[in-house]
Amino acid sequence: MKAYKDMSRDELLSLKAALEEEYRTAEAKGLSLNMARGKPGASQLALSMPMLDAVNSTSDMKTILGNDTRNYGDLDGIGECRRFMADMMEVKKDNVIVCGNSSLNIMYDTVARSVAFGVNGSTPWCKLDQVKFLCPVPGYDRHFKITEVFGIEMINIPLYEDGPDMDLVEAYVNQDPAVKGIWCVPKYSNPTGISYSDEVVRRFANLKPAAEDFRIYWDDAYCIHHLYEDQQDNILNILEECEKAGHPDMVYIFASTSKISFPGSGISAIATSPANMKYIMDQMAVQTIGHDKINQLRHVRFFKNIDGLKEHMRKHGELLRPKFEAVLDTLEKELTGLEIGTWVRPRGGYFISFDAMPGCAKAIVGKCKDLGVVLTGAGATYPYGKDPKDSNIRIAPSFPTPEEMLEATKIFVLCVKLASIEKLLEE
Amino acid sequence: MKAYKDMSRDELLSLKAALEEEYRTAEAKGLSLNMARGKPGASQLALSMPMLDAVNSTSDMKTILGNDTRNYGDLDGIGECRRFMADMMEVKKDNVIVCGNSSLNIMYDTVARSVAFGVNGSTPWCKLDQVKFLCPVPGYDRHFKITEVFGIEMINIPLYEDGPDMDLVEAYVNQDPAVKGIWCVPKYSNPTGISYSDEVVRRFANLKPAAEDFRIYWDDAYCIHHLYEDQQDNILNILEECEKAGHPDMVYIFASTSKISFPGSGISAIATSPANMKYIMDQMAVQTIGHDKINQLRHVRFFKNIDGLKEHMRKHGELLRPKFEAVLDTLEKELTGLEIGTWVRPRGGYFISFDAMPGCAKAIVGKCKDLGVVLTGAGATYPYGKDPKDSNIRIAPSFPTPEEMLEATKIFVLCVKLASIEKLLEE
Numbered sequence: 001m002k003a004y005k006d007m008s009r010d011e012l013l014s015l016k017a018a019l020e021e022e023y024r025t026a027e028a029k030g031l032s033l034n035m036a037r038g039k040p041g042a043s044q045l046a047l048s049m050p051m052l053d054a055v056n057s058t059s060d061m062k063t064i065l066g067n068d069t070r071n072y073g074d075l076d077g078i079g080e081c082r083r084f085m086a087d088m089m090e091v092k093k094d095n096v097i098v099c100g101n102s103s104l105n106i107m108y109d110t111v112a113r114s115v116a117f118g119v120n121g122s123t124p125w126c127k128l129d130q131v132k133f134l135c136p137v138p139g140y141d142r143h144f145k146i147t148e149v150f151g152i153e154m155i156n157i158p159l160y161e162d163g164p165d166m167d168l169v170e171a172y173v174n175q176d177p178a179v180k181g182i183w184c185v186p187k188y189s190n191p192t193g194i195s196y197s198d199e200v201v202r203r204f205a206n207l208k209p210a211a212e213d214f215r216i217y218w219d220d221a222y223c224i225h226h227l228y229e230d231q232q233d234n235i236l237n238i239l240e241e242c243e244k245a246g247h248p249d250m251v252y253i254f255a256s257t258s259k260i261s262f263p264g265s266g267i268s269a270i271a272t273s274p275a276n277m278k279y280i281m282d283q284m285a286v287q288t289i290g291h292d293k294i295n296q297l298r299h300v301r302f303f304k305n306i307d308g309l310k311e312h313m314r315k316h317g318e319l320l321r322p323k324f325e326a327v328l329d330t331l332e333k334e335l336t337g338l339e340i341g342t343w344v345r346p347r348g349g350y351f352i353s354f355d356a357m358p359g360c361a362k363a364i365v366g367k368c369k370d371l372g373v374v375l376t377g378a379g380a381t382y383p384y385g386k387d388p389k390d391s392n393i394r395i396a397p398s399f400p401t402p403e404e405m406l407e408a409t410k411i412f413v414l415c416v417k418l419a420s421i422e423k424l425l426e427e
Numbered sequence: 428m429k430a431y432k433d434m435s436r437d438e439l440l441s442l443k444a445a446l447e448e449e450y451r452t453a454e455a456k457g458l459s460l461n462m463a464r465g466k467p468g469a470s471q472l473a474l475s476m477p478m479l480d481a482v483n484s485t486s487d488m489k490t491i492l493g494n495d496t497r498n499y500g501d502l503d504g505i506g507e508c509r510r511f512m513a514d515m516m517e518v519k520k521d522n523v524i525v526c527g528n529s530s531l532n533i534m535y536d537t538v539a540r541s542v543a544f545g546v547n548g549s550t551p552w553c554k555l556d557q558v559k560f561l562c563p564v565p566g567y568d569r570h571f572k573i574t575e576v577f578g579i580e581m582i583n584i585p586l587y588e589d590g591p592d593m594d595l596v597e598a599y600v601n602q603d604p605a606v607k608g609i610w611c612v613p614k615y616s617n618p619t620g621i622s623y624s625d626e627v628v629r630r631f632a633n634l635k636p637a638a639e640d641f642r643i644y645w646d647d648a649y650c651i652h653h654l655y656e657d658q659q660d661n662i663l664n665i666l667e668e669c670e671k672a673g674h675p676d677m678v679y680i681f682a683s684t685s686k687i688s689f690p691g692s693g694i695s696a697i698a699t700s701p702a703n704m705k706y707i708m709d710q711m712a713v714q715t716i717g718h719d720k721i722n723q724l725r726h727v728r729f730f731k732n733i734d735g736l737k738e739h740m741r742k743h744g745e746l747l748r749p750k751f752e753a754v755l756d757t758l759e760k761e762l763t764g765l766e767i768g769t770w771v772r773p774r775g776g777y778f779i780s781f782d783a784m785p786g787c788a789k790a791i792v793g794k795c796k797d798l799g800v801v802l803t804g805a806g807a808t809y810p811y812g813k814d815p816k817d818s819n820i821r822i823a824p825s826f827p828t829p830e831e832m833l834e835a836t837k838i839f840v841l842c843v844k845l846a847s848i849e850k851l852l853e854e
Contacts, residue, residue: 039498039499040498042495045497045498052484052486052721053484055479056480056483057478057480059479068469068472070689071689071690071691072466072691100527100528101527101718102715102717104715109714112543116539116542116577117576124553126543126551146713149544149710149713150543263497263499263716263717264498264499264717264720264721265496265497265722286535286572286573287532287573288532289529289531289569289691290529290690290691291528291691292527292691292722293691294479294691295692295719295722
């Protein structure tokens, strides 16, 4: 295929005419497809339906230690669920607090707590003139929204295929005491799908923060969300690496079963050092009397252990794989060689990230919308919703069927082509 | 019976000797009873076990409107659950946001939000030199703990049998712009069991706050928690009264099913004006992707409607009544006429509040503890844990069996008598 940039104006104009014809045909179809959010599809939800029988009216509602899950108690989660989440997060049970139905809520609370009360005794951030967070980009819009509402200044850090630009991370963290945190999705990153290399994890663990209250916000949202059995990303254990490096308190790890059991009806957890846990638990004791322990019991009784969980995730992978492949194969078939976009082929997670020619993302999303295909808003993957290059688009293949994904992706590439030609003709 | 204060020193000493004999007998029994927290008893928890079958692997998981409860969406709660909680809280569905498993958590978040972001556009409380809350006393320790951790100054307001001292409330609220809130448990108050009179509710609704961001924190924790079918307290609808008085935004109402279905696995809700709801929802959208909608569905499918709920609460009342009566009858039988303590006979809720002679509460709780009967710590019902008179003791009769409650109360009155005599002999 000839790269668009090497085409003559006439070639572009003639191609544009042909694409516009395709566009009108697509428009006539009146499609309604959504690739906007990482929602599990109906077949995935069906996988977890038997979980709703795992605890019923005849169940023994006591934990292994004999605590009644139906009553108050076990603020840090029931023992067997702490074990279960620890195994999933590859940490020790003693480092885990099991919380409510949303890891996003734990992240929000963790930032909110730091703003109001400080971090393990440091000055509350609300008393400081300036608080900054590093934001590897493209990243997760809901992370950025949390730091935004608290008025925390966000600094873009380029995200490469092996992780964030660590030279830049080190420069900021080790020199600027206003830098209090960094948002990370270390495995099957949202949205690019990349996983951090061992070297990147080690460099994280060996940061020498200028701020004592600097923390790594390690959102391990996709820790066991593999697409393939034989090609799985593995990342180093950041908590262990931080301990080794003499910074046991430097990281909070977050995870949930939102995309394992049911979004909104799963369980979430935070894994961190004993000192951090104590500080969190002291605050949490004021915030709530406890989390939903029956749901914790339901999860453990259903999944049984890490092996049960892995088998369950294998089934999720089987359902997701054709959807990802429908997108990726179409992108490859239709766009390879045209030099109007790049993407990474992820081995897990929930997203595919597409980098269009600079200045084209908004136009592509707009055209898709006009044809009935809803994408995440352009810019959403950047702090303040501002993609400086107007280039990145997040594709969420999980919710539609594989057939719908194929149809939606055909629309997507059509719009990429058209928007790119329009851009080139403008120049 | 002769009042202790009218007894001679010799009479007191001889009574003391007899009571000390009883004390030693009790000590030898090595009891272990807990009247400390408002935990439902095992028979109450059993009432809700069938709820665990209300949603199972064969259930239709869609709401009446067709939304899938297993996936993201419905941030303000599923429609039928908003209706259900609205009926319970005696407000309109459009005024209700259904949240997670804990109304305490909503209250914490509501205060936290005001501290960080302000109230509907007002100055965030963290930017103010002084923020004050009024605290009717005795009251709920966990309310006071929330305001305490945020450094909010708490002002004691006497709570009478018809509600807080409204002259004092009006004086503070209408004149001091630093007064931003008041904690209320309007029905079957924690711990005194009293309910606010219509006049008190109307005076609340007609407050003319000096602070635009003043709100009434109306914790309707025991809204349908009656002990008797034929003697139920009813309170005026504060939201309606505030609307009538031209202050629709002045109140947040909180409630949950923690003591209806399962503590920790129930659902909670906030009811308030449209303007307040919008502000809350905007913040909540950053904090979480949504609450546990399957649990919302489970509740609605089990209780069906307000009639089902009332029938369920009638059963709770039947189980709780003998426990309350064991305490109250023993107090009456053993203490009437002695003038060493006062209490109110509640018609609902979870607590009995006992006012000992000034200076005796700590001693009584200590003696009970030594005999194996755990009570809520003396002072816990006051801000900062400081009961200025060292007089109030909260009794929670729900968890032990009626027989255990009887035994525990006998210990309690023994300790009340002994501590009172010791106090009188000191003087």
